[in-house]
Amino acid sequence: MDIGVVIPTHRARIANGMTQRAIGSVWAQTLPAAELHVPVDPGGGGAWTTRDRGLQAVRAEWTAFLDSDDEFMPHHLETLARCAQETGADYVYSYYQVRNGFGHEIAADPLGHFGRVFDPADPIQTTITTLVRTELAQEAGFHAPPADARVGGQRYGEDYQFTLACVALGAQVVHVPQRTWWWNHHGRNTSGVPGQGDSAA
Structure with missing residues (x-):
């Protein structure tokens, strides 16, 4: 399976080494990525516009997304790709392990989403760290949410x-x-909000 990975970033994340750490986790995958796109936000426009720029450049059949302050575990792409092949899914997502600023893992699932079958009426249970058919992802695209989106x-x-x-x-x-x-x-997490956290640096 050909997979392109998109890691949107900004200057502060490059300077503090987070982006390089995220990139390293892609190169450490048991299923190698065919492409890696690391678009840089030049002026605080937000992750959505930078992520979409990276997405539109992907030519592989599948696209995986990773935030520049997070990391794939070594089996991430292989696990999601296997699920997509076995189920015929167009969009696959797993779950995260939280680590604090000291690198310690924290038990976290405050909303009870881990292991829950996807409900299209409640897509809030997913995150951006997904594997999606590129053609579908490019058609859906990324857009700025309304300021009062709740x-x-x-x-x-x-x-x-x-x-x-x-x-x-x-x-x-x-x-x-x-x-x-x-x-x-x-x-310093930004949660996709321009000007928040280290995106303002």
Whole structure:
């Protein structure tokens, strides 16, 4: 399976080494990526526009996304690719293991989404760290969410909008009940919001 990986980043993440760490996790995959795109936000426009620029450059059949402050576990791409091949899914996502700023793993599943079968009526359970058919992903694209965007009282971002668009296009979405990537909490997470956290640096 040909997979292109997209890691949107910005100057602060390059300077502090987070982007290089994310890239290293891609090169360490048991299933090698065919392409790697690392678009840089030149001026605080936000992850959604940078991510979409990277996505539109992918030529591989599949696209995987990774935030520049997170990391794939070595089996991430292989696990998601196997699920896509076995189920015929168009969009596959696994789950994360949280690590704090000291590199310690933390048990976390506050919303109870781990292992839950995907519900197209509640796509908030997914994250951006997905494997998606490139043609589908490029048609769905990434767009800035409204400033007042809320689901269940919580603000949502471009990942939620992207999933909604994929579902509207008829995507078969499958959840792999495994933790295959690290969500690094470091006090400077941007959550896709321009000007927030280290994106303002």
